[in-house]
Amino acid sequence: MTAYGNFPGSRPRRLRTTPAMRRMVAETRLAPANLILPAFVREGIDAPVAVSAMPGVYQHTLDTLRKAAVEAVTAGVSGIMLFGVPEDAKKDARGTAGTDPDGILQLGLRAVREEVGDDLVIMSDLCLDEFTDHGHCGVLDAEGRVDNDATLERYAEMAQVQADAGAHVVGPSGMMDGQVGVVRDALDQTGYEDVSILAYTVKYTSAFYGPFREAVGSSLTGDRKTYQQDPANARESLRELALDLEEGADMVMVKPAGPYLDILAKVAESVHVPVAAYQISGEYAMIEAAAEKGWIDRDKAILESLTGIRRAGAQMILTYWATEVAQWLGGPGRN
Numbered sequence: 001m002t003a004y005g006n007f008p009g010s011r012p013r014r015l016r017t018t019p020a021m022r023r024m025v026a027e028t029r030l031a032p033a034n035l036i037l038p039a040f041v042r043e044g045i046d047a048p049v050a051v052s053a054m055p056g057v058y059q060h061t062l063d064t065l066r067k068a069a070v071e072a073v074t075a076g077v078s079g080i081m082l083f084g085v086p087e088d089a090k091k092d093a094r095g096t097a098g099t100d101p102d103g104i105l106q107l108g109l110r111a112v113r114e115e116v117g118d119d120l121v122i123m124s125d126l127c128l129d130e131f132t133d134h135g136h137c138g139v140l141d142a143e144g145r146v147d148n149d150a151t152l153e154r155y156a157e158m159a160q161v162q163a164d165a166g167a168h169v170v171g172p173s174g175m176m177d178g179q180v181g182v183v184r185d186a187l188d189q190t191g192y193e194d195v196s197i198l199a200y201t202v203k204y205t206s207a208f209y210g211p212f213r214e215a216v217g218s219s220l221t222g223d224r225k226t227y228q229q230d231p232a233n234a235r236e237s238l239r240e241l242a243l244d245l246e247e248g249a250d251m252v253m254v255k256p257a258g259p260y261l262d263i264l265a266k267v268a269e270s271v272h273v274p275v276a277a278y279q280i281s282g283e284y285a286m287i288e289a290a291a292e293k294g295w296i297d298r299d300k301a302i303l304e305s306l307t308g309i310r311r312a313g314a315q316m317i318l319t320y321w322a323t324e325v326a327q328w329l330g331g332p333g334r335n
Helices: 012-016 019-025 062-075 104-116 148-165 179-189 207-215 235-247 258-270 281-292 298-312 322-329
Strands: 035-042 058-060 079-085 121-126 169-172 196-203 251-255 275-278 316-318
Touching: 012 019, 035 058, 035 062, 035 104, 035 322, 058 062, 062 079, 062 104, 062 322, 079 104, 104 121, 104 148, 121 148, 148 169, 148 179, 169 179, 179 196, 179 235, 196 235, 196 258, 207 281, 235 251, 235 258, 251 258, 258 275, 258 298, 281 298, 298 316, 298 322
Parallel strands: 035 079, 035 316, 079 121, 121 169, 169 196, 196 251, 251 275, 275 316
Antiparallel strands: none
16 A cells, blocks of 8 residues: 555556466467468478578478478468479579479479368469579569569469469569459469469568578579568558559568568558468578577567567468467467
8 A cells, every 4th residue: 555545546467467367368369370381392302401591491392391281280370381492403584493384383382282182271472583593573674674564474374383283372472563463364264263362462672581592592683672662661561552452362461570560550450351471581580590599588589479460460470480389379279
């Protein structure tokens, strides 16, 4: 008791007294169903190859990709997003390995679909950057610039071959103007009306992509500032969002997640479609590196980072910890 009588009359700490109390009143809940596992499948290897900048992440063979998909299903993860890593000799200026029905990404899609069927939402990155010898997300014009409309023609081809290979969802990620509409038309015209589009609606040019470029064996020269968004801009994101929805996006994404929680919150407040966020390679690598140094508690930092993304409005989170975290959270059926 103080000189102020019953002051303070309102004590928020009453709702923090025990773990059971905190669990009961929690405003944000993270569940296995919120998680999507990004995975890399590499051509020409007979054993998984570790990604040095991302401890615990591997470039998979087709066999180990199958195993990773089964583990994700067992843990209760909702989806898997596949990225293909072709042999360097198969890269060219137009990224033709990306539209080859027998290219590594399509083989990976078929393998996962054969292994888990509809028990996992099978998603496919729809972009040329892994397959071009210059590492850009589209074809280049005579001046060496990414040609938006010529690239859209390639994306239409990619959408069809990825759907043929078994993708439930395609994720056009190149930030070309009009990409969602072109992909939607290509799918509808080839009998794939039920294949969904997860639009990479807000994709910023970011320093945090570095480890990912190792993971996909990127051949990038230069940068992607002429097509990925400027980190200084926020209103531009809502313009991109409106365009993608108008063109037929079924779901929308913000990437990266952690540095752009303000953008994620704006997007989530503005739409009535599912919202995803991608916790990218650099975000993963920072936590793993700091934990390896003993500077932070790894598991608590992982959960805090994911809860923050969920709290900001992401219904779905692409994270390289998806299977591990889903196992912590209790597996299928946990809400």
